[in-house]
Amino acid sequence: MPDADNQEKRTGGRILFVDDEVNILRALRRLFMDDEFTVFTAGSGKEALQLLENEEEMGVIVSDQRMPEMSGVDFLEKSKKVAPHSVRILLTGYADINAATDAINRASAWRYLHKPWDDEELLQTALEAFKFYNLLKENKRLTALVLKQNEELKSWTNELETLVQQQTLELTTNNAALQKLNSKLFQNFKKTILAFSSLLEMRDQSMRSHSRNIAEVMRRVAADLQMDKKEVDTLVAASFLHDIGKIGIPDLMLHTEESQLNQHERQEYNKHAVRGQTAVGGIDELHEAGKLIRHHHERYDGLGFPDRLKKNEIPLGARLIAIADFVDRELRRQCADSPLDKVCQLVEKEAGAAFDPRLVPKVLKVARKFYHQNQPSGKASELEINPQDLAINMVVSRDVLSGTGVLLLSKGTVLSSKNIEVLKRYYQVDPAKNGIFIAQAASTSAQTPLSRPPE
Ligand SMILES: [Fe+2]
Ligand SMILES: [Fe+2]
Numbered sequence: 001m002p003d004a005d006n007q008e009k010r011t012g013g014r015i016l017f018v019d020d021e022v023n024i025l026r027a028l029r030r031l032f033m034d035d036e037f038t039v040f041t042a043g044s045g046k047e048a049l050q051l052l053e054n055e056e057e058m059g060v061i062v063s064d065q066r067m068p069e070m071s072g073v074d075f076l077e078k079s080k081k082v083a084p085h086s087v088r089i090l091l092t093g094y095a096d097i098n099a100a101t102d103a104i105n106r107a108s109a110w111r112y113l114h115k116p117w118d119d120e121e122l123l124q125t126a127l128e129a130f131k132f133y134n135l136l137k138e139n140k141r142l143t144a145l146v147l148k149q150n151e152e153l154k155s156w157t158n159e160l161e162t163l164v165q166q167q168t169l170e171l172t173t174n175n176a177a178l179q180k181l182n183s184k185l186f187q188n189f190k191k192t193i194l195a196f197s198s199l200l201e202m203r204d205q206s207m208r209s210h211s212r213n214i215a216e217v218m219r220r221v222a223a224d225l226q227m228d229k230k231e232v233d234t235l236v237a238a239s240f241l242h243d244i245g246k247i248g249i250p251d252l253m254l255h256t257e258e259s260q261l262n263q264h265e266r267q268e269y270n271k272h273a274v275r276g277q278t279a280v281g282g283i284d285e286l287h288e289a290g291k292l293i294r295h296h297h298e299r300y301d302g303l304g305f306p307d308r309l310k311k312n313e314i315p316l317g318a319r320l321i322a323i324a325d326f327v328d329r330e331l332r333r334q335c336a337d338s339p340l341d342k343v344c345q346l347v348e349k350e351a352g353a354a355f356d357p358r359l360v361p362k363v364l365k366v367a368r369k370f371y372h373q374n375q376p377s378g379k380a381s382e383l384e385i386n387p388q389d390l391a392i393n394m395v396v397s398r399d400v401l402s403g404t405g406v407l408l409l410s411k412g413t414v415l416s417s418k419n420i421e422v423l424k425r426y427y428q429v430d431p432a433k434n435g436i437f438i439a440q441a442a443s444t445s446a447q448t449p450l451s452r453p454p455e
Contacts, residue, residue: 013038065092088109242296274306276294298319340368393415395414
């Protein structure tokens with residue numbers, strides 16, 4: 001039976017002595033009673049195993065080797081099952097080296113001590129054994145803590161991942177909606193630019209399609225020069241609106257040849273560049289385009305207006321628009337057999353004077369190709385016919401306007417049954433003075449780029 005006098009002195013330091021001799025157990029109890037141990041004793045291996053099953057875990061178990069029925073090594077080996085974490089010590093006689101070896105190999109004993117023992121040595125060993133036990137216990141506690149924290153961390157990580165995924169999904173959805181809205185806004189913005197540009201063309205019919213032609217030439221040049229999207233948008237918007245400042249010019253002046261203007265009129269005319277910039281200046285998105293509008297009449301040699309900038313002081317876009325603007329205006333004035341060749345010669349002559357010599361060939365290359373198909377003066381071979389005579393696949397060679405100047409079809413449009421029907425209806429309610437001009441050699445392109453707004 002376990003010793004009934006076992007009483008806990010401290011919360012830690014539970015030690016079990018197992019020996020078949022009552023005197024030895026008594027001596028051991030005496031030895032340990034003054035220290036910080038709670039002493040348990042058992043008279044055999046069997047009793048000790050029972051005690052271990054019923055009591056809380058022992059920190060240290062010290063067993064005699066030579067006992068009847070069950071040896072100390074056998075007991076310690078069995079104790080591993082019921083008290084796996086206890087530190088085991090075997091007491092053996094001097095000559096019992098085999099028992100010591102078995103104790104280590106089979107019973108996982110931590111130490112073995114000789115009998116008769118030295119009191120001081122036994123006490124010291126017991127203290128060290130408790131230190132070792134406590135270390136193992138702490139290690140076990142910390143390992144469990146780390147595992148628990150790892151689990152928590154894993155759980156947090158999963159929660160965080162889910163949260164991030166949810167937020168990413170929300171952001172993606174919001175982003176898509178925002179992009180859609182942006183795209184719609186931008187489309188409206190482009191339509192507004194086109195509408196402004198059309199307003200000016202409605203006032204000055206001799207310059208119909210002028211801005212659109214320049215915008216298309218500029219778009220192609222910008223592509224050749226590999227400009228980025230923002231620069232292209234700015235250049236095209238400025239091309240559409242470059243003469244918007246002319247809206248304030250009196251009709252008479254607007255229809256007078258530039259060379260025929262008197263000094264006062266010329267001063268007034270020259271203001272259109274600055275007025276154009278002012279008109280669009282309040283719109284953030286057109287701020288950069290406004291600069292190009294201001295400077296589209298500067299000359300490379302510094303003799304232009306309004307600021308007499310020269311060479312690279314003139315923004316690149318303005319230098320490009322200046323060339324395209326000249327080409328389109330001159331083509332409307334030329335009566336030569338080959339107006340395009342003639343205009344290109346004039347531009348080349350001005351390279352280094354009015355125009356940037358490095359940009360002249362780049363713009364002319366595009367302009368030649370563009371105007372080869374889209375003569376603004378209507379000198380290409382064409383027929384004027386009544387709406388009743390229109391047929392599908394005919395190509396409109398001039399812009400088609402209603403009697404009050406509404407643009408019904410852009411030059412280059414290939415007629416479909418639907419737009420023939422619309423034209424006939426318009427000609428009944430708002431008849432134009434002339435018929436519809438049709439190119440004699442029908443083009444197969446669905447619509448020339450003239451009618452495209454800036455992208
Ligand atoms: Fe101008
Ligand atoms: Fe112009």
